[in-house]
Amino acid sequence: MPPDQFQELSAELWRSAAGVLDQNWTGRYTVPSRTLYPHQWSWDTAFAAIGLAYVNPARAWRGLRSLFEAQWPDGRVPHIVFDPDIPEDAYFPGPRFWRVPAYSGRAARGSTGLVQPPMHALAAWEVYRHAAAHGADAAQQARTELGWLYPRLVAQQEFLGDRRDAGGSGLASIVHPWESGLDNSPSWDDALAAVPADMRLLDTYHRRDLDVSDATHRPTDSDHARYLGLVESYRDGGYSDNDLALRHGFVVECPGFNTILATAELALAQIAGVLGDPAAHRHRERAQGITAAITHRLWDPRTGFFHARDVRSGRLSPAHSVSGLLPLALPDLDRPFVDALVAAATSSRFGLPAPGYDRTGPAFDERRYWRGPIWINVNWLLRRGLLVHGRRAEADELRRALLCLVHSNGHYEYFHPHDGSGLGSPAFSWTAALSLDLLA
Numbered sequence: 076m077p078p079d080q081f082q083e084l085s086a087e088l089w090r091s092a093a094g095v096l097d098q099n100w101t102g103r104y105t106v107p108s109r110t111l112y113p114h115q116w117s118w119d120t121a122f123a124a125i126g127l128a129y130v131n132p133a134r135a136w137r138g139l140r141s142l143f144e145a146q147w148p149d150g151r152v153p154h155i156v157f158d159p160d161i162p163e164d165a166y167f168p169g170p171r172f173w174r175v176p177a178y179s180g181r182a183a184r185g186s187t188g189l190v191q192p193p194m195h196a197l198a199a200w201e202v203y204r205h206a207a208a209h210g211a212d213a214a215q216q217a218r219t220e221l222g223w224l225y226p227r228l229v230a231q232q233e234f235l236g237d238r239r240d241a242g243g244s245g246l247a248s249i250v251h252p253w254e255s256g257l258d259n260s261p262s263w264d265d266a267l268a269a270v271p272a273d274m275r276l277l278d279t280y281h282r283r284d285l286d287v288s289d290a291t292h293r294p295t296d297s298d299h300a301r302y303l304g305l306v307e308s309y310r311d312g313g314y315s316d317n318d319l320a321l322r323h324g325f326v327v328e329c330p331g332f333n334t335i336l337a338t339a340e341l342a343l344a345q346i347a348g349v350l351g352d353p354a355a356h357r358h359r360e361r362a363q364g365i366t367a368a369i370t371h372r373l374w375d376p377r378t379g380f381f382h383a384r385d386v387r388s389g390r391l392s393p394a395h396s397v398s399g400l401l402p403l404a405l406p407d408l409d410r411p412f413v414d415a416l417v418a419a420a421t422s423s424r425f426g427l428p429a430p431g432y433d434r435t436g437p438a439f440d441e442r443r444y445w446r447g448p449i450w451i452n453v454n455w456l457l458r459r460g461l462l463v464h465g466r467r468a469e470a471d472e473l474r475r476a477l478l479c480l481v482h483s484n485g486h487y488e489y490f491h492p493h494d495g496s497g498l499g500s501p502a503f504s505w506t507a508a509l510s511l512d513l514l515a
């Protein structure tokens with residue numbers, strides 16, 4: 076595309092992206108999508124902040140603060156914080172299903188008891204880094220907000236690194252596919268096969284997502300029955316993380332989740348430096364420890380790829396999913412792993428922008444959510460990885476491809492891996508927010 080045409084595209088995309096973020100702003104936080112996800116989601120809030128850093132940093136901070144105000148005393152940051160003004164049936168499963176106990180004497184702002192990938196430290200660092208461009212008051216606010224968030228971010232990391240180290244390996248385990256953020260990825264299929272799909276659960280509840288989205292683009296009913304059963308099991312155990320591998324039906328170490336955990340430690344090291352906190356060194360060491368554990372536990376030399384590990388069975392998932400490419404974002408990853416990941420990302424299995432799952436794999440499904448479509452957030456992380464490892468040409472190409480994809484098709488939630496057409500929600504916050512960052 077000629078440079079002046081690209082400039083025009085950029086200006087249009089900037090306006091439309093800022094418009095989507097405006098439209099999805101509730102006054103306290105940004106919803107992922109007005110139609111499909113009318114509450115506050117955890118990692119979506121972080122991605123939204125990364126875009127708001129350019130157009131409205133005060134909203135970025137407000138959203139992060141709002142999420143962390145719902146942090147549990149044990150440090151977990153809930154994957155959804157429910158808006159009490161939205162009717163119970165606007166999203167399923169809603170607050171009544173989760174039955175989260177009131178804590179710290181706080182009248183419950185209802186939340187779930189699950190978590191999502193801890194993108195927030197990196198987001199806070201990004202908002203801080205860009206604050207000075209908005210003037211002295213914004214810079215001052217950024218310093219204050221960073222100070223408020225830092226101990227909370229540390230508590231979040233400690234929960235994941237300690238309470239969730241179910242395999243004793245130095246990696247955090249997820250206890251539900253929703254915790255990965257890549258809900259129905261084929262990476263979970265083997266571990267989920269051992270979880271009973273009680274279809275009667277679906278008779279009791281109404282799948283609200285199917286009212287507003289095409290059923291062939293969403294997880295199946297049997298997936299959903301397992302999702303609900305797993306929530307019931309974790310909930311009925313009081314959301315306790317004791318003896319998880321013995322008590323709970325799904326305990327998995329995910330390469331993407333743990334990559335983000337390590338990246339968060341690196342962001343915390345930077346934040347600690349700004350705040351004059353001596354812990355920077357400790358954060359860097361933790362990031363190195365997680366990186367070592369990822370390569371030790373999740374790399375399969377036979378496939379030359381990172382795979383999710385089922386802690387209960389000890390087995391690696393055979394699936395090649397985009398989460399196995401994400402360790403590319405680890406700065407301390409050794410060169411042979413980097414080379415193997417770049418080769419995989421640019422091979423016929425993926426190709427950039429990368430789909431959620433191997434195009435040649437048996438479970439590839441071009442429309443069904445995390446089983447084939449292209450998502451902007453994971454590709455944004457891949458681009459960071461390419462840059463971190465000095466792969467400038469591939470990073471630039473990926474950036475252009477992502478911007479053209481969103482410009483031609485709209486700020487969709489996900490995109491068809493062959494023709495790029497938009498799927499899911501048409502005005503999706505992280506697509507817009509990360510487009511702003513790619514444009515900047």
Ligand code: 9WN
Pocket residue numbers: 107112116117118119154253255256257258284
């Ligand atoms: C369950 C909000 C969230 C994202 C996840 C995405 C999807 C929810 C759902 O939407 O998950 O948390 O209802 O399917 O998979 O990554 O955070 O955008």
